Amino acid sequence: MTRNDTAAAAPGRAEPGPGAPAPSPLKVLLAPVRGRVAAAVALQGAAGALGLVPLVCVAEIARALLGPGAPDHGRAWALVGLALAGAVAALLAGAASTLVGHLADNDMQLAVRRSLAAHLSRVPLGWFSGRGSGRVKKALHDDIGEVHSLVAHTLPDLAAVVAVPAVALVYLAATDWRLALVAAALVAAGIALFARAMAGGNAKLAEYARAMNDINTSAVEFVEGIQVVKHFGGHRRSHARFLRAADAFADFFVSWARATTPVTVASFLLLSAPTVTVAAVLAGTAFTAAGWTDPVSVVAFALVAPALCAPMNVIGSRVQQVQAAGAAAARVAAVLAVPALPEGAGGVPRDAGxxxxxxxxxxxxxxxxxxxxxxxxxxxxxxxxxxxxxxxxxxxxxxxxxxxxxxxxxxxxxxxxxxxxxxxxxxxxxxxxxxxxxxxxxxxxxxxxxxxxxxxxxxxxxxxxxxxxxxxxxxxxxxxxxxxxxxxxxxxxxxxxxxxxxxxxxxxxxxxxxxxxxxxxxxxxxxxxxxxxxxxxxxxxxxxxxxxxxxxxxxxxxxxxxxxxxxxxxxxxxxxxxxxxxxxxxxxxxxxxxxxxxxxxxxxx
The missing domain is CATH 3.40.50.300 (P-loop containing nucleotide triphosphate hydrolases)
Incomplete structure (x- = not known):
């Protein structure tokens, strides 16, 4: 393989046009499977939306049987069939998303590992001696594993996080816009509290990492030097360094927890399904008493309103997974960017001098x-x-x-x-x-x-x-x-x-x-x-x-x-x-x- 062949083998590698910003390493890594990843995302979003169909059908069955006028049994049975069809379609769409996403992930991993293997065979041998096997193993295994989670799980899950509340909100607004505003306001308040709790999170995480590093360093120093420390009677001083690092970490963590825990707990309570359900029912009861809505609409909100907030509880972890995958892709790109030694095409030694x-x-x-x-x-x-x-x-x-x-x-x-x-x-x-x-x-x-x-x-x-x-x-x-x-x-x-x-x-x-x-x-x-x-x-x-x-x-x-x-x-x-x-x-x-x-x-x- 020539140097140009190696470059071409890198998945999705393309030179940006003049003046155009360079694509992110994650986009470059996913470029060869972008279409299938988009299909998996769309299928999972559809699966989430179809999963609401049985709940909507139950609410509409109540309307057909308990609403004004005579019960419409034909419509009720049609809705039962639609609910079953929606449940089956949701399962099929979810399974299809999993299949398409994992096949795309397999091809992506194979392409990246082949590209890495081909490129690493061309880099200077001295590059390995300066880094050992850790960096190569991390790129070939750990970092690609992070991107695997993104392709096969995180991106499809994010589609459901967006699709389910959006579909639920459209249905609820069509049912009763006043109750929809109440439910949406509750979710918006929970999100605002969560954002407030996470304010300055990057700086806190950096401080957390520094504090943990101090503990690890002092612990390693104490363990590795225990023989010398004990022999010369300095174990108290060495042990004290570890205790100071541990105390500093504890003080930092307790302070951080005290500042964020009340707000975080409040946001989780507001975004919990029971809270939204109770709020929707209470508001619906009040609106019914005022003559603004009908009791059947309250049933619809009790069933569907929790769907507005359920996905919100996982969005934080999914965003973190996207960030981790981006960092992993950057490390893979850094290995692929190591300059390769150009290989000669001719020359035969005359002797062994x-x-x-x-x-x-x-x-x-x-x-x-x-x-x-x-x-x-x-x-x-x-x-x-x-x-x-x-x-x-x-x-x-x-x-x-x-x-x-x-x-x-x-x-x-x-x-x-x-x-x-x-x-x-x-x-x-x-x-x-x-x-x-x-x-x-x-x-x-x-x-x-x-x-x-x-x-x-x-x-x-x-x-x-x-x-x-x-x-x-x-x-x-x-x-x-x-x-x-x-x-x-x-x-x-x-x-x-x-x-x-x-x-x-x-x-x-x-x-x-x-x-x-x-x-x-x-x-x-x-x-x-x-x-x-x-x-x-x-x-x-x-x-x-x-x-x-x-x-x-x-x-x-x-x-x-x-x-x-x-x-x-x-x-x-x-x-x-x-x-x-x-x-x-x-x-x-x-x-x-x-x-x-x-x-x-x-x-x-």
């Missing part, structure tokens, strides 16, 4: 974080078949530089070439077949161990998978699993960090890439596992071009080249012996680690 030339890179600004330049004109050549180690203090830019050959990011200026071809000109399939990487943080799929390994070369035979596992020193451990290579990671294959790392190395043995990037692959494992991983990596690195980030200098003394990075630049480069003889930064780091008995102490980040 890697060249960094004048590379500069800055992480973009996001939120309150300003843009931060981490690479400042890096020049480095990785000769084919050699091992190059990057060392230096934390934050020097080592991991950022190592991620560029695999296009986790593209440099802001300068170039990274692979076998003479700029990596930006290489198709993704060619690039990832050429560059392999092993990181400290390993991710395995919830699939069988064999499937996890064969990701390196789909279609590999079981014998090839097992050979790769043997080379990675993990075959014997896999054989001890309940179902061997068919054991599923996370179900019957519980692997330690070092074992998972060796599975990922087996994947690379199978993929057989000529260029290998190792980023602190053994930093988080125990010494026994580290020895196995180092042996596996030594075999894997043989005859390949290797870039390794070293966290312990003693592990890279045999590298063909050691490059020292500081503040986004390479300040020294050479063999271990050359750098020691030069007496520069590398020699200072080495001597600091071997000041005592010649063994390395600490870790070089």
């Amino acid at each position: 890697v060249v960094f030339e004048g590379v500069r890179f800055a992480y973009p600004a996001e939120g309150d974080r300003e843009a931060q330049e981490v690479l400042r004109g890096v020049d480095l050549v990785l000769e084919p078949g050699t091992v190059t180690a990057l060392v230096g203090p934390s934050g020097a830019g080592k991991s950022t530089l190592a991620a560029l050959p695999a296009r986790f990011h593209d440099p802001a200026s300068g170039s990274v070439s692979l076998g003479g071809a700029d990596v930006r000109d290489l198709p993704a399939e060619t690039l990832y077949r050429t560059v392999g990487f092993v990181f400290q943080d390993v991710r395995l799929l919830r699939e069988s161990v064999a499937d996890n390994i064969s990701l390196g070369r789909p279609g590999a035979t079981r014998a090839e998978v097992e050979a790769a596992a043997r080379a990675a020193r993990i075959h014997d451990r896999i054989e001890r699993l309940p179902r061997g290579y068919d054991s599923v990671v996370g179900e019957d294959a519980d692997l330690s960090g070092g074992e998972a790392q060796r599975v990922s190395i087996a994947r690379l043995f199978l993929a057989d890439p000529p260029v290998l990037v190792l980023d602190e692959a053994t930093a988080a494992v125990d010494p026994v596992a580290e020895a196995d991983i180092q042996d596996a990596l030594a075999d894997l690195a043989r005859d390949r071009t290797v870039l390794v980030i070293a966290h312990r200098l003693a592990t890279v003394t045999g590298a063909d080249r050691i490059a020292v990075m500081e503040d986004g630049r390479i300040t020294e480069s050479g063999t271990h012996g050359d750098l020691l003889a030069a007496g520069g930064r590398y020699a200072a780091l080495w001597n600091a680690r071997h000041r005592h008995d010649g063994t390395e102490e600490g870790e070089e980040q």
